[in-house]
Amino acid sequence: MRLCVLLAAAPGLLAQIAQIPETYRSLVELSRSAPAEFGSDALLRLVESGKIADAGARRELIEEAFRLAVSAKAAIRKSAISGSTYDTSAGPLQQAYNLKLDTLSLQSRAVSDMMRIDPAAARKLLQEIPPPAFEALSCDDPFYYEVGDFYQALGAVVNSAFNAEERAKEENVNFLLGYIGQIANPAQLYPAARTIQSAGVNNAQREILWAKFNAMLPNLAVDDRSMSALAGQAPEGMDFILAAVKQRSTGCKNDVQPQVPGNVVAANASQPDQQQKTADATPKLDRWWQSPEAKRMLDDGRKLRYADNGQVLSPGDRSTEEWQQKLSDYLSALGAWSASSEKSEADYYNEKCSVYIALVELIPQSSQRDKMLQGFFDFIASSPLQQERPVEWYNQAAFMLDRVRSNISGDADPAKVQAEFERSGSPILALEAALDQALGAKPFSWVTSSQ
Numbered sequence: 001m002r003l004c005v006l007l008a009a010a011p012g013l014l015a016q017i018a019q020i021p022e023t024y025r026s027l028v029e030l031s032r033s034a035p036a037e038f039g040s041d042a043l044l045r046l047v048e049s050g051k052i053a054d055a056g057a058r059r060e061l062i063e064e065a066f067r068l069a070v071s072a073k074a075a076i077r078k079s080a081i082s083g084s085t086y087d088t089s090a091g092p093l094q095q096a097y098n099l100k101l102d103t104l105s106l107q108s109r110a111v112s113d114m115m116r117i118d119p120a121a122a123r124k125l126l127q128e129i130p131p132p133a134f135e136a137l138s139c140d141d142p143f144y145y146e147v148g149d150f151y152q153a154l155g156a157v158v159n160s161a162f163n164a165e166e167r168a169k170e171e172n173v174n175f176l177l178g179y180i181g182q183i184a185n186p187a188q189l190y191p192a193a194r195t196i197q198s199a200g201v202n203n204a205q206r207e208i209l210w211a212k213f214n215a216m217l218p219n220l221a222v223d224d225r226s227m228s229a230l231a232g233q234a235p236e237g238m239d240f241i242l243a244a245v246k247q248r249s250t251g252c253k254n255d256v257q258p259q260v261p262g263n264v265v266a267a268n269a270s271q272p273d274q275q276q277k278t279a280d281a282t283p284k285l286d287r288w289w290q291s292p293e294a295k296r297m298l299d300d301g302r303k304l305r306y307a308d309n310g311q312v313l314s315p316g317d318r319s320t321e322e323w324q325q326k327l328s329d330y331l332s333a334l335g336a337w338s339a340s341s342e343k344s345e346a347d348y349y350n351e352k353c354s355v356y357i358a359l360v361e362l363i364p365q366s367s368q369r370d371k372m373l374q375g376f377f378d379f380i381a382s383s384p385l386q387q388e389r390p391v392e393w394y395n396q397a398a399f400m401l402d403r404v405r406s407n408i409s410g411d412a413d414p415a416k417v418q419a420e421f422e423r424s425g426s427p428i429l430a431l432e433a434a435l436d437q438a439l440g441a442k443p444f445s446w447v448t449s450s451q
Contacts, residue, residue, distance in 0.1 A: 019052075019053075019056060020052055020054070020057050020061075021051065021052070024046060024438060026434065027046055027431075027435060027438060028043065028046070030042070030427070030430060030431045030434055031043050031068075031431060033427045033431075034427040034428050034430075035073075035427070035428065036068045036069065036070070036071035036072050037069065037072035037073065037074075037101035037102070037103075037106065037390070038101070038394070038427075038428050038432075039065075039068045039431075040065040040066075040068040040069040040072070040101075040106045040110075041101055041106065042435055043061045043062070043064055043065035043068070044113055045439055045442075046061060046435075046439065047061050047062055047065075047113050048113060049440075051438075055118075058117055059117055059118060059121065062110050062114050063110075063114075063125070065106065065110050066106075066107055066110040066111075066125055068106075069103050069107045069110065070103060072101060072106060073390065073391065074101070074102035074103065075103050075132070075133065076102055076103070076132050076134070076145055076146075076147065077097045077100060077105050077145075077146045078093075078097050078143035078144060078146060079094065079143065079144060079146045079229075080093070080142045080143050081142055081143075081144070081228070081232075081255060081283065082232075084283055084285055085142075087287060087288045087289060088285040088286055088287050088288060089285070089288075089346060089347055089350070090142040090143070090283075090286075091350070092346075092350045092392055092395055092396065093392060095399065096389075096391040096392040096395045097143075097146075099391060099395065099398075100149070104147060104149070105149050107128075107129050108149040108150040109149065109153075110125060111125050111126045111153040111157065112149075112152065112153045115153075115156050115157065115160060119157070119160050119161035122153075122156075122157055122161055123161040123162075126153060126154065126157050129150070131182045131184065132145075132147060132150075132184075132185070134185040136221070137223050137224075137225035137226055138224065138225060139225055139228075139252035139255070139282040139283060140282055140283050141225050141283055142283040144225055144226055144228075144229035145187035145226070146187065147185075148191045150191070151188070151194065151195045152191075154176070154179055154195055155194075155195040155198055155199065157175075158172050158175060158176050158195070158199055158200070159172075159199065159200045162175070172199075172201070173208065173209065176196070176209060177209065179192070180192060180209065180213050180216070183213075183216055183220065185220075185226060186220065186222055186227065186230045187226060187229070189217075189220075189245075190230075190233060190235060190238060190241065192213065193235075193238055193241060194235070196210060196213060222248050222249040224249050224251050225283075227245070227246070227251040228252040228255065230242060230245070231246075231251055252282050252283075254280050254282050255281070255282050286344070288347060288350070288351050289351070290343070291341045292341070293337055293341040293342075294337075294341070294351055296333065297330075297333065297337060297351075300326075300329075300330055300333065301355060301358065303326060304323070304326060304362060315364065318364070319364075334352070337352060345384060345388075346385060346392065349383050349385050349393070349396070350396065353379070353380065353396040353400075356376035357376070357396075357399060357400050357403055359372050360403070361403060373417065373420060374420065376420075377397075377423070377424055380393065380397060381424055381425065386428070390428060393428075397421070397429060397432075398432075401414065401417045401418075404416075404417050418433055418436065
């Protein structure tokens with residue numbers, strides 16, 4: 001699939017490659033060696049940077065990004081219910097989803113970028129996006145679907161990609177009616193309703209749009225998890241939507257949230273088992289630190305940050321021979337910890353990464369911390385998640401960079417993390433390092449204010 005995508009895009013892009021400044025041509029080549037979602041994101045970042053002056057080159061880059069996005073591992077972005085991400089497998093998955101490297105988010109972004117260059121071409125791209133395939137969710141699922149970016153792109157096309165003659169024929173209205181008729185999941189209701197509200201149509205046309213919208217509500221399939229998400233997000237003035245579908249689902253009644261995170265040696269670490277529990281609580285979360293080995297890493301990790309009385313150890317406390325011996329023993333246990341003791345390869349990877357990240361924050365600037373940083377990148381380089389779940393795999397490298405950038409320890413050096421990106425041999429990390437150097441640092445934390 002990936003080769004076909006590149007072959008389909010290559011002729012047009014080759015015709016425009018001369019219009020791309022030589023400084024940025026290597027980014028295009030690197031984007032083609034990385035997994036599809038990273039390549040697509042890289043091409044869109046290059047277009048959005050404003051570094052490419054030629055409109056034809058930008059158009060070709062956007063179209064290639066749009067085609068690449070088809071091969072992304074995730075089809076649709078999701079969000080986790082509040083509180084379900086603390087020390088569970090849902091946490092890194094939520095961060096990975098927030099990077100918006102799923103097919104629908106990337107293609108919607110490509111449409112939005114194309115709108116700034118060629119609205120007619122953006123309209124054609126939007127029409128190529130197939131209706132999302134939603135699987136029914138149960139209350140055991142901690143995630144629900146997020147499709148807002150698609151409806152923002154749809155709204156832009158409806159409002160700006162039809163000329164006066166087409167609008168006189170109400171082609172823009174009919175275009176939007178077609179998408180309202182495709183609504184198949186509660187996650188689409190509020191974004192679609194906002195699109196109707198903001199559509200540049202007259203009152204009579206808007207009434208037609210609302211009539212179509214209201215007519216499909218009684219027949220919409222509604223599962224309990226999606227119903228709970230819908231109830232928790234109702235914008236002002238849209239209570240009628242919730243009322244129309246509520247009679248067919250009661251939502252999830254037994255959602256129980258962890259109260260506080262219990263991360264390993266983080267400054268806000270809590271004691272274990274502070275969650276409220278009931279026999280039939282939902283969602284069903286894969287909690288971390290459950291195996292004997294993981295619990296030992298958690299407990300011994302806390303001893304590296306906290307004294308017996310619960311006070312945070314000072315830099316002086318952490319310079320004693322006794323503390324250094326505890327650290328040495330801990331690092332030996334970290335090296336011996338293997339995936340065979342954990343429920344899944346992903347849980348092992350994310351738990352162990354969280355330990356490395358916390359230790360890099362905890363250990364003062366020294367050759368020992370540099371060695372710890374190298375150990376982290378050696379560990380992630382050997383993980384099978386790099387091929388199986390590349391976005392979740394990359395998320396931990398991005399999180400390490402983000403934490404070092406935040407300068408938690410007061411003497412962190414992001415350049416050393418960037419150097420490890422370049423040294424890693426990973427097409428993903430090499431591409432991200434090149435993008436940061438050429439276009440500026442990508443925001444994380446986590447990830448933007450508008451998710």
